[in-house]
Amino acid sequence: MPTKTNVTLNQRDAFTQFVHELIGGGIRRNTFTQWELDLLFDLEKLPVRKSARGQILRRYTKAVSQAMTNGAPAPPRLRDFFALEMERQHAEMLAARAEGLSEEHILAHAVS
Secondary structure, X not given: OOOHHHHHHHHHHXXXXXXXXXXXXXXXXXXXXXXXXXXXXXXXHOOOOHHHHXXXXXXXXXXXXXXXXXXXXXXXXXXXXXXXXHHHHHHHHHHHHXXXXXXXXXXXXXXX
């Protein structure tokens, strides 16, 4: 019988594989789990250039791995992750402006 840890590791591995398929543009199947469908839907609705999606998915993969390591039963939604990322970047920009940093400096470090 699979343990909770094994199920979580299997889910995380399946998630990572699916995201790598998305980044590489090579999804070769027609059956998806609910969380995969949610991810595809959220990815389609993201207000970002297609060229930036790979970077977002890589950061999202790190966040999901961390959340699942901490006991999350399923990957958090991409839309929720993206909203938190935008809030974090906005807060960083406001703090940098308050410190008197230039717009160019702020934008150069907002991607990290």
